[in-house]
Amino acid sequence: MSAQVTTAPPVRRADVTGRRRRRRHRLLIPLGLAALLLTTTLVTHAVDQPDPGDRGFLSPVATGDDGGSRLADALRERGVTVQRETDTLRALLAARSPAATLFVPAPALLHPDTVGALDSLPSATRLVLVDPPRRVLAAVGLPMEPAGRRWAAQAVGPDARGLPCPLPELRQLGRVAVGLQRYAVAPGGSAPDRFCFADGLALLPRFPESTVLVGASDPFRNDRIDEWDNRAFATALLGGSGRVVWLDLDGPEPPPTFGNGSSGSPSWSPTPGGSTGNGGPGSGTGDGNPGRPGGNADDGSPGGESDGEDEGDSQAGGSDPPNPLWSAFPSWLWALLAQLAVAALLAALWRARRLGPPTPEPLPVTVRSAETVLGRARLYQRAGARDSVARTLRTAALDRLTPRLHLPPTAPPTDVAAAVAARTGDDPGWTDEVLHGAEPETDQDLLDLARALDRLTRTVAPPATDGPPPAAPQPHRAEGDPR
Structure with a gap:
């Protein structure tokens, strides 16, 4: 009679570089669109309203678009x-x-x-x-x-x-x-x-x-x-x-x-x-x-120089014409600043949900632990924070496994994986992938990782119960093993 061997699905290794690239795109794409909008607006305005200082501007002999x-x-x-x-x-x-x-x-x-x-x-x-x-x-x-x-x-x-x-x-x-x-x-x-x-x-x-x-x-x-x-x-x-x-x-x-x-x-x-x-x-x-x-x-003053100078001095001593700040710069500069302010506001609203970590506060009432775990899990799910969940699960599993295996908390990952595999009979490579592998890419990968960590933890450090001892675990063998 041959025992049936249950093989846990392997956890796929995520491409860390690709994930970082996706995070970078979430920031660069909106900024790139805003920059494209500003550039298009400025170029359109420059084409529609030429500079009077350009050569041939409204010249009677210039045949260009801006000529006359x-x-x-x-x-x-x-x-x-x-x-x-x-x-x-x-x-x-x-x-x-x-x-x-x-x-x-x-x-x-x-x-x-x-x-x-x-x-x-x-x-x-x-x-x-x-x-x-x-x-x-x-x-x-x-x-x-x-x-x-x-x-x-x-x-x-x-x-x-x-x-x-x-x-x-x-x-x-x-x-x-x-x-x-x-x-x-x-x-x-x-x-x-x-x-x-x-x-x-x-x-x-x-x-x-x-x-x-x-x-x-x-x-x-x-x-x-x-x-x-x-x-x-x-x-x-x-x-x-x-x-x-x-x-x-x-x-x-x-x-x-x-x-x-x-x-x-x-x-x-x-x-x-x-x-x-x-x-x-x-x-x-x-x-x-x-x-x-x-x-x-x-009058002894050719061209009226002395009189003109006196008049110029009197005009210089008078009140200057109003010169508000907005008239000291071209209108396109104020339009550019306004669009940059709108882009900054949109970026702030877009990133408002990730301004910082949650602040712990005392609860006014006693909440059951299951409800707290479920509420926090839903928050993780809504934010798509599979990497944070995976790190939390692996840290909790190692905190329970290392004392039972008489290993220090700073033990190398390979030593921890080998000790766990020796206790459970699983493949050391698979055990190392579960305990120290890449972060899951999908919710199904996260669920498989949680089940694998739970099985390893219950095998090495079973919870204290009053019931009968758990059945002996079936050893996990690598694929292609003839035994």
């Missing part, structure tokens, strides 16, 4: 003369006579020593500034300030606040993509409330003929001019006088050169506010602002 060659061609088709100038002084002189429209597509590139001369234009000249920064508005003396900026340009209609557009040539247009930068009257300003296109266009009629602030460059660019009514808007705004002086700056303007005008080129006076000598803009001899501090040749 298509607008220049459209103006010429309407019989408008387009005169390209790459120097601010020459552009100001060219716009004085005959009447013309001075188009400044990149006011941010103007040098601080020359930007103030824009207010010296004659009354018959229209000045069009595209998305001027706060410093340009303050230097020219325009009682306007930026009132809010969108992430991307919005197509809006000409009516604003229920009132028709103050420019008759723009009243019949449809939607135009100028809703990027809005404008408002500066504190203490007395300019009339003349806005249109949802405050994306501001008209200041008391300055040179009409100074127009346009809040976006989209209607003038090659890639956006055929959208909505952008082409009609740009040509109507610039082509009314029949001649356009186009100030084309490739980059930040260098400081003005100071000369005496003897070489035939216009000389530039260092008068603050942008006044010039030799009959140039702001010299006091023009018809734009005769009261400007330009002086004359008879």
Whole structure:
């Protein structure tokens, strides 16, 4: 009669490296998705809103997406003369006579020593500034300030606040993509409330003929001019006088050169506010602002330098224009910080359940040990902590086995496995796998490990009972053993 040999299923060794890799993926995948979203947003914004400092930005000879060659061609088709100038002084002189429209597509590139001369234009000249920064508005003396900026340009209609557009040539247009930068009257300003296109266009009629602030460059660019009514808007705004002086700056303007005008080129006076000598803009001899501090040749102060310096000193001692923190940085930076804050909040919520180990507290009532074990087991199961459960079971089994085998707690695992196998008759390799093997990968592997540890513990260290002694265990033999 042969005894039936029961073979316990072996515990599979887990791939520790693969498990660590899965844990790492749980952290890297959400962060990677957040980084991809931020990158896509920034690239999309950079493509949609080019930098005015880029080469060829709104240049009448640039054929790229950000150039203005298509607008220049459209103006010429309407019989408008387009005169390209790459120097601010020459552009100001060219716009004085005959009447013309001075188009400044990149006011941010103007040098601080020359930007103030824009207010010296004659009354018959229209000045069009595209998305001027706060410093340009303050230097020219325009009682306007930026009132809010969108992430991307919005197509809006000409009516604003229920009132028709103050420019008759723009009243019949449809939607135009100028809703990027809005404008408002500066504190203490007395300019009339003349806005249109949802405050994306501001008209200041008391300055040179009409100074127009346009809040976006989209209607003038090659890639956006055929959208909505952008082409009609740009040509109507610039082509009314029949001649356009186009100030084309490739980059930040260098400081003005100071000369005496003897070489035939216009000389530039260092008068603050942008006044010039030799009959140039702001010299006091023009018809734009005769009261400007330009002086004359008879006062012993050529170009009005001393008067201009006094005025500059008085302006420097006055109150500075408001410069809040959010206007000191580009809008994309604040959008990036907001998205990073949202990503950090989502990561904190995602990891909130693993902030730290549970804190032991005294129970207010006595709970049966079986209920405590069952509740803790359910918590382990919900968290999927099979590795923690396996370590707990193996530690408890070794704490019971080593005293019975007269082994110290620091005994090598191979010695413990050999002593247990000698007592139970099992294979030493299988015993070592049960006591010191890899962590289980599935719940079934964990259940098999618990049963194997229970069998080894009951065989070597049986619990004290009043019943008959347990039956002799059947030896576990390795597979392929002929015995």
